[in-house]
Amino acid sequence: MGSLETTPSYYGWRVAVAAHFGLLLGFALYACTFSVFLKPLANSFGWTRQTLASGFAFSALAVAIFSPLIGWWLDRHSPRRFLIASILVFGCAFLAMGALTHSVWQFYATCFVMGIVGNVIQMGYTQAISSWFTYRRGTALGLMLAGEGIGIILFPVAVEKLIGAAGWRVAYVSLGTLILVLSLPLALLYAHSTLEPTEPARIEQRTSGPVLASLRSYVFWIIVMVLFLTSISVNGALSQQVPLLTDRGLTTAAAAFTVSVLGGTSLAGRLLTGWLLDRIQGAVLAFLLLLIASGGIFLLAHASTVGAGCAAALLLGLGAGGTSGTTPYLLTRHFGLRGFATLYGLTWTFYAIAGGAGPILLGRMFDRTGSYASTLVVLAAATALGSLLMLLLPAYRSAPVSSENLSIYPDLRLSKQ
Numbered sequence: 001m002g003s004l005e006t007t008p009s010y011y012g013w014r015v016a017v018a019a020h021f022g023l024l025l026g027f028a029l030y031a032c033t034f035s036v037f038l039k040p041l042a043n044s045f046g047w048t049r050q051t052l053a054s055g056f057a058f059s060a061l062a063v064a065i066f067s068p069l070i071g072w073w074l075d076r077h078s079p080r081r082f083l084i085a086s087i088l089v090f091g092c093a094f095l096a097m098g099a100l101t102h103s104v105w106q107f108y109a110t111c112f113v114m115g116i117v118g119n120v121i122q123m124g125y126t127q128a129i130s131s132w133f134t135y136r137r138g139t140a141l142g143l144m145l146a147g148e149g150i151g152i153i154l155f156p157v158a159v160e161k162l163i164g165a166a167g168w169r170v171a172y173v174s175l176g177t178l179i180l181v182l183s184l185p186l187a188l189l190y191a192h193s194t195l196e197p198t199e200p201a202r203i204e205q206r207t208s209g210p211v212l213a214s215l216r217s218y219v220f221w222i223i224v225m226v227l228f229l230t231s232i233s234v235n236g237a238l239s240q241q242v243p244l245l246t247d248r249g250l251t252t253a254a255a256a257f258t259v260s261v262l263g264g265t266s267l268a269g270r271l272l273t274g275w276l277l278d279r280i281q282g283a284v285l286a287f288l289l290l291l292i293a294s295g296g297i298f299l300l301a302h303a304s305t306v307g308a309g310c311a312a313a314l315l316l317g318l319g320a321g322g323t324s325g326t327t328p329y330l331l332t333r334h335f336g337l338r339g340f341a342t343l344y345g346l347t348w349t350f351y352a353i354a355g356g357a358g359p360i361l362l363g364r365m366f367d368r369t370g371s372y373a374s375t376l377v378v379l380a381a382a383t384a385l386g387s388l389l390m391l392l393l394p395a396y397r398s399a400p401v402s403s404e405n406l407s408i409y410p411d412l413r414l415s416k417q
Contacts, residue, residue, distance in 0.1 A: 005136040011192075012132030016140045018190035019125035022087065024147035025183040027118030029175065030059070030094075031235075032152045032263070033159045035242040036256060040168040045102055049243065053363035055111040056239055060356025062115030064349045070120055071345025075338075079124035083191045086120035087184045089113065094176030098169040119348060126328050127341045128193035135278065137332065141325045142274015149270050149321055152263025156242075160256040211339035219334050220343065222389055223327060227347055228354045229386035230290065233379035234320045236358025237297050238262075241313070244372050248304040255309070262313035266321025273322035277329050283393035286326040290387030293319025294380045301376035333396040 004010050038052050073082065093114045100107055125144060133140045155175075162171040214220050241262075245255040269289065276285055296316030303309045331343050358379070365375045 005133055010132075012129070012140065014190045015125075015128055015132055015192060016143045018186040019129055019144040020147040021186050022083070022121050022125050022147065022183050022191075023144055024151045025175075025179045026090070026121040026148070027059075027114070028148035029151050029155060029179075030114050030118060031056075031238070032148075032259065033155050033175070035239055035259075036156050036159050036163070037168055037171070038243060039246075039252075040163055041100075041107075044168070045100075045104075047104060048363075048367065049240075050360065050363040050367050051104060053239060053359040055107050056235075056359050057356035058108045058111045059115030059118070060235075060352040062112045063119045063352035064356070066116050067119055067123070067345040067348035067352065068342065069345070070123055071341040071343070071348075074124060074127050074341035074345075079128055079193050080187075080191045082120055083124040083128075084184070084187050086117035086124070087179065087187050090117045090121065091176045091179035091184065093117070094172050094179060096176075098172035098176070100169075115352070119352075123341060123344060123348070124191070126344065128191065130328065130332050130337060130340060131194040138274045138277025138282075138325070138329055140274070141329060142271050142277070145270040145274070145321075145325045146267055148324070149263055149267025149317075152266050152317070153260050154263070156256045156259040156263070157253075160252060210335060211342050214335045214339065214343055215346075217335075219393055220331075222392055223330060224347055224350050226286070226290070226386040226389050227327060227351045229382045229389075230293070230320070230323065231351045231354035232358040232361070233297055233383045234293060234316070234358075235355040236362045236379055237300055237316065237376060238320075239359035240362045240366070240372060241300065244300070245303065245309050250306060250309065254306050258306070258309040258313045261310045262317035265314045265317030269318040269320075269322035270325060273325050277325065281395055282326050282330045282333065283390045283395075286323055286330075287387045287390040289319045289322040289326070290383055290390065291319070293323065294383035294387065295319075297376055297383060298380035301373045301380065330393070330396075334393075 005012065034056055038049065041047060041052060042049065070082075093110055096110050097107075100110075126141065129140045129144055130137060159171050159175070162174060241259060242252070242255045245258060246252055250258075273285060273289065292315050296312050296314070296319060299308065299312035299315060303312050327347060328340075328344055331347070332340055335343060362372055362375055366372055
């Protein structure tokens with residue numbers, strides 16, 4: 001099976017490419033452009049930054065509430081139909097953002113829906129890829145997550161220019177249309193998984209035990225604690241990066257350029273991390289990446305020039321982008337594929353709670369003090385603490401030739417080549 005995974009014709013690589021574009025136009029698209037839309041929306045409707053940041057918090061709340069349910073469902077059913085429906089709704093939600101009125105609850109409701117379906121896209125494709133790969137799982141996950149990195153490079157600058165030329169409504173409608181004409185057809189063709197159970201009652205029995213055992217493991221809760229610390233810090237910094245830098249004298253275009261720098265290093269971090277995960281222990285790699293991310297947040301706290309903003313973005317993108325693939329990889333290596341989606345969904349709950357709190361925390365501190373600096377220093381320290389916690393994880397052994405899930409799921413790897 002390992003040799004099959006190295007051949008370009010292996011069907012799993014088609015799934016990975018579809019996942020790449022799914023994440024390119026997935027929740028990360030919404031997240032990386034959120035701060036670019038912040039000031040135009042504030043100018044149009046008179047909303048404060050805390051009010052707008054609360055929209056992102058509603059998305060995070062949706063992720064927190066629904067991720068375990070999504071994971072439970074994915075462990076028992078094929079992800080294909082769920083993925084297709086979610087991509088369709090996600091594209092329509094962007095179209096709805098282009099029709100916003102002065103009702104802030106319309107904005108919050110749309111953000112909430114984006115949180116639900118956007119996370120389905122990431123979780124569903126992650127599960128599908130993990131089912132197709134054993135020895136090249138890290139590389140395949142890196143290829144998938146590279147879509148997010150490319151999106152962070154392209155979309156902030158492109159959206160900023162589009163807003164300047166045609167307005168924020170046209171920008172939202174354009175993004176929604178792109179999702180529907182590119183990401184949706186690829187999902188229709190290639191969003192397949194080998195995890196397609198034919199005996200639901202048996203699957204329930206075989207997945208519930210491993211999930212309960214995993215929840216009693218300190219390994220799982222270390223991963224959760226690291227995610228929480230990283231999410232509150234990184235999402236908080238990213239959500240306010242553009243307004244922070246423009247407040248310090250940078251033009252909107254220059255601030256958006258630093259986001260693209262972050263995207264470039266994030267892309268490099270995702271691809272390199274995926275390659276390295278197939279070769280060294282994931283906990284050691286995560287330790288190094290989180291230290292780099294901590295340095296980026298600390299630099300951002302004091303950045304007041306384009307050079308300083310780019311340096312902060314470089315470190316933050318490399319560190320945070322790289323660690324995005326370590327969580328699902330560590331879960332599959334420590335706990336296997338039975339019940340993986342349920343466990344992954346639970347980690348997303350904690351990640352989302354922290355991710356929603358970070359932007360609100362920074363927005364509130366700015367509204368009270370007029371500065372982000374002291375809060376960002378504290379968040380940099382929290383990220384450094386998370387890196388140290390990673391060193392407490394035990395080593396795992398390489399996966400066997402045949403994935404453990406093949407005893408209860410039909411093997412589609414050969415039939416779909």
